[in-house]
Amino acid sequence: MGPGYVQYCDTPTTVARICVFEYRQKMPDFVHAQEFDNVPCPFCGLLCDDLRVAMTKGTATVVANGCAKSRAMFTANAGDAAIAMVDGNAVDLAVAVGRAAQILRAARAPLMISAGTDVAGMRVLLELAEQCGGSVDHANGDALFRNLPVLQNTGWISTTLTEVRNRADLLVVAGTGISGRFPRFFERCFGDFETLFDVGTRELWFLGDVPGDLPAVLRARTKSLALDPARLAEFFAALRALFAGRVLKEKNVAGVPIGNLFELLDRMRAARYGVLAWAAADLAFPHADFAIQSMCELVTALNAENRFCVLPLGGSDADLTAQQVTTWQTGFPVRVEFSSGAPAHGLVRRDEIDAMLFVSALDAARTPPPRNVPSVILGRAGMSANGCSVFIPVGVPGLNHAGHLYRSDNVVAIHLRKLAASALPSAAQALQRILDAVREPH
Amino acid sequence: MIRLKGGRLYDPAQRIDGEVRDLFAHEGRIVAAPAPGMTIEREYDLSGRVVMAGAIDLHTHIGGGKVNIARAMLPEDHRYSAFSRTDLTRSGSGVAAPSTFATGYRYAEMGYTACFEPAMLPANARHAHMEMGDTPIVDKGGYAMLGNDDFLLRLMASGADQKLVNDYVAWTLHATQCIAIKVVNPGGISAFKFNARNLDVDEPSPHYRVTPRAILATLTRAVHELSIPHALHVHASNLGVPGNAATTLATIEAAAGLPIHLTHVQFHSYGTEGERKFSSAAASIAEAIDRHANVSADVGQIMFGQTVTASGDTMAQFRNARHAHPDKWMCMDIECDAGCGIVPFRYRDSNFVNALQWAIGLELFLRVKDPWRVFLTTDHPNGAPFTSYPHLIRLLMDKSFRDENLARIHPDAAAHSQLASLNREYSLYEIAIMTRAAPARSLGLADRGHLGIGGAADITVYRDDPDREKMFRVPEYVFKDGELVAQDGRIVNVVRGATHVVRPDFDRGIEKRLRDYFDRHHTVRFDNFPISADELVECGSRETLVHACARAAQ
Numbered sequence: 004m005g006p007g008y009v010q011y012c013d014t015p016t017t018v019a020r021i022c023v024f025e026y027r028q029k030m031p032d033f034v035h036a037q038e039f040d041n042v043p044c045p046f047c048g049l050l051c052d053d054l055r056v057a058m059t060k061g062t063a064t065v066v067a068n069g070c071a072k073s074r075a076m077f078t079a080n081a082g083d084a085a086i087a088m089v090d091g092n093a094v095d096l097a098v099a100v101g102r103a104a105q106i107l108r109a110a111r112a113p114l115m116i117s118a119g120t121d122v123a124g125m126r127v128l129l130e131l132a133e134q135c136g137g138s139v140d141h142a143n144g145d146a147l148f149r150n151l152p153v154l155q156n157t158g159w160i161s162t163t164l165t166e167v168r169n170r171a172d173l174l175v176v177a178g179t180g181i182s183g184r185f186p187r188f189f190e191r192c193f194g195d196f197e198t199l200f201d202v203g204t205r206e207l208w209f210l211g212d213v214p215g216d217l218p219a220v221l222r223a224r225t226k227s228l229a230l231d232p233a234r235l236a237e238f239f240a241a242l243r244a245l246f247a248g249r250v251l252k253e254k255n256v257a258g259v260p261i262g263n264l265f266e267l268l269d270r271m272r273a274a275r276y277g278v279l280a281w282a283a284a285d286l287a288f289p290h291a292d293f294a295i296q297s298m299c300e301l302v303t304a305l306n307a308e309n310r311f312c313v314l315p316l317g318g319s320d321a322d323l324t325a326q327q328v329t330t331w332q333t334g335f336p337v338r339v340e341f342s343s344g345a346p347a348h349g350l351v352r353r354d355e356i357d358a359m360l361f362v363s364a365l366d367a368a369r370t371p372p373p374r375n376v377p378s379v380i381l382g383r384a385g386m387s388a389n390g391c392s393v394f395i396p397v398g399v400p401g402l403n404h405a406g407h408l409y410r411s412d413n414v415v416a417i418h419l420r421k422l423a424a425s426a427l428p429s430a431a432q433a434l435q436r437i438l439d440a441v442r443e444p445h
Numbered sequence: 446m447i448r449l450k451g452g453r454l455y456d457p458a459q460r461i462d463g464e465v466r467d468l469f470a471h472e473g474r475i476v477a478a479p480a481p482g483m484t485i486e487r488e489y490d491l492s493g494r495v496v497m498a499g500a501i502d503l504h505t506h507i508g509g510g511k512v513n514i515a516r517a518m519l520p521e522d523h524r525y526s527a528f529s530r531t532d533l534t535r536s537g538s539g540v541a542a543p544s545t546f547a548t549g550y551r552y553a554e555m556g557y558t559a560c561f562e563p564a565m566l567p568a569n570a571r572h573a574h575m576e577m578g579d580t581p582i583v584d585k586g587g588y589a590m591l592g593n594d595d596f597l598l599r600l601m602a603s604g605a606d607q608k609l610v611n612d613y614v615a616w617t618l619h620a621t622q623c624i625a626i627k628v629v630n631p632g633g634i635s636a637f638k639f640n641a642r643n644l645d646v647d648e649p650s651p652h653y654r655v656t657p658r659a660i661l662a663t664l665t666r667a668v669h670e671l672s673i674p675h676a677l678h679v680h681a682s683n684l685g686v687p688g689n690a691a692t693t694l695a696t697i698e699a700a701a702g703l704p705i706h707l708t709h710v711q712f713h714s715y716g717t718e719g720e721r722k723f724s725s726a727a728a729s730i731a732e733a734i735d736r737h738a739n740v741s742a743d744v745g746q747i748m749f750g751q752t753v754t755a756s757g758d759t760m761a762q763f764r765n766a767r768h769a770h771p772d773k774w775m776c777m778d779i780e781c782d783a784g785c786g787i788v789p790f791r792y793r794d795s796n797f798v799n800a801l802q803w804a805i806g807l808e809l810f811l812r813v814k815d816p817w818r819v820f821l822t823t824d825h826p827n828g829a830p831f832t833s834y835p836h837l838i839r840l841l842m843d844k845s846f847r848d849e850n851l852a853r854i855h856p857d858a859a860a861h862s863q864l865a866s867l868n869r870e871y872s873l874y875e876i877a878i879m880t881r882a883a884p885a886r887s888l889g890l891a892d893r894g895h896l897g898i899g900g901a902a903d904i905t906v907y908r909d910d911p912d913r914e915k916m917f918r919v920p921e922y923v924f925k926d927g928e929l930v931a932q933d934g935r936i937v938n939v940v941r942g943a944t945h946v947v948r949p950d951f952d953r954g955i956e957k958r959l960r961d962y963f964d965r966h967h968t969v970r971f972d973n974f975p976i977s978a979d980e981l982v983e984c985g986s987r988e989t990l991v992h993a994c995a996r997a998a999q
Contacts, residue, residue, distance in 0.1 A: 310639075418976075418980055
């Protein structure tokens, strides 16, 4: 490769370094690659923003700081056709928009689901639901509704990723899916780096198996207690009782020897800054909110002596983004319906739903829930349009257009970048066209 | 061009106290009387009406992470207040923690045209701007919170030069698109993360060994040396603690004569006298404000009823969580930057402490002599929702109404307070000072808060009703940038507000240090941290209005 030159694109705040490599004479096609540094990745809740991504002829390749998920998702569907469809036939975008508007206008109780769209997309999705008297949900609504009742009934003491990275000397993980869902969580929070504060020897306690996919370099000791996640409520209720000084007659709680409970509780009490983390998506068992409530109550109680926080991890598929925007626009977190015109907390009954709109701009593999009603799908190129009335391909936020998403800790919003031009509309633009068409006099 | 004909103007910035004059507005600005022959598109006959500039709320928690947590936590605040969309307006809900659309509409209907979110964590600034982008009609601005962030405390602990601090403060204002700097419980939010539960003004903070006094001195100096118009906005230490008046006086001292704004000073004016060890120190605080020309304050009046407290002060919120009503609350440590805590609260007139808090707030309003240095706030929603302002104005303007209300509170609180002996009644001119002219001057908004030629045509027209609550609740007309937006308490036109910011000069050399710090220790890269003016438009702002960094003459 010949000597490249570095060009600085200086927007007021971000200096995106774009390396434009010289043409290589021996290549049959000119190689014209652009590399971007510190690129935010929208494909899981962590929103890691240190990726290096190369763009070659519209195809993105993660060349540094990626994980398996980001590498696959940035590159996915690059060559896939992106054609609007109505009843399985290719049509112009305008025709698809018109048909979508017709379906929504005719519906009395349309259900609008985000399975991944940015703040701008959620803003229009909500306005469309309000216009049509619809309901708004997120595809991960069940998981969101494991945490929300706890926030609405008792609250919690929580923390965010930079605090965990620099301050936590103990992390207790309830459930086993964190590293699968958030591949770089342990690397970024407990990896090989200098912390701002003295964290001593860090410990990770897994309630369940130690994940097999922990990063090679981990500056923490790991321990585990074999435990069925469905018994977390029982387990934490016992820990709370022990913390309150009660005597338990049982020798085992949720299959864990009582001695191990004492050991864990002692460690939690000794923590300078302890964190109890879970991903609600992992806790897919009935009444998981009771388990979460029990965990939050123990953590709150621990703060009588030392500092301890919860870290409810979410954010994937832009679920926390949906929750945040819905909350500020309507006053209620997701699962909001507008059947009376005014926003109300909850969804209408499943059998009343007579049309569906489903948006998945991040992941072409997401599929809408089965409903025997006319459906409008806005999806990433490559998504199957089988069985839907209308399919509109949309750009990927963070790849084809800028946008905002909320991170796992539900506090930090990240500004996603546009890396490559796309002929496709953003979900927000497509939704706006549908909204305008719904409002057109007819 | 429009003509507002024959109204009685209260415009303290021009020392106009109830003079009947015509006003003309064209393309969003107040203009001189037109030459003969120029077309006047619309004329409003305002004879007998009271005309003021649009009101400015310089301390109201209208947007950002903590406000949204408060909304999510409190479906009961929204369930019975939800309203539908119209052809003009969006749907929404909420009283104590209203949705963004509700916030914009209710403020505009009351004649407010600008609102300032006083607690914008740099780590959460993007979120706050997105919410404010969905808050229609009114202009917005934010105060960036510093003084608990690891970077500043680390700089101070290392004995860094003031110049470096100034560069960091200026960079923060640029990066967060804010107009002022706020400090909340200096060092205390950070100390809480190290398991401290109190931090007095002269107590070295855990880890950094920096005192709140030093933080106050460093930040007041930075704000002064950068010529940021608004003084350092201070939520002092020991909020709500009996006896904290001494802390507040020490906070004034810490500023060493440099400008300082004490926010929600009602919550910081408590003594320890009486058998309940809780008393009013309003007299000594008001006297100190009068004596120190460098000090301004907003009151943070409480009103009886249900609300929610949303604060960056995790240390105080954790301490007060036992009073939560309904019984739920949350606290959060945030990004080695700051924190937040949400505690729902119901102030009751039959409760001695709450009743005395109410009286202390009113005492402060009535005792501070200079209305240019005391601003009308309830610290929305912490003392009460902003929709209670008209009631508060009547309490200030109408002694007999005040006495009626005083007769209803806990009798011991009434007896402990000297409120009954304070006969002052605010005039319309003084109300115009504390809700328009003074906040605009304090924030450096040269073209707002007055009705002078060249000013923005943000104008509110009231019917002169002796019931001042009724008068201020439903203005007859509200104009935003020359457009009629509300009439008789109804929104008639929805416009988008701008974002007010300052951008002091600084040495960009600090960015190298910040880049290294962020990229090594934080979970957001330095490149992705700042918000550009373009991004602000993406967040929903109409435009950025940059105000000069030069101190206004007092």
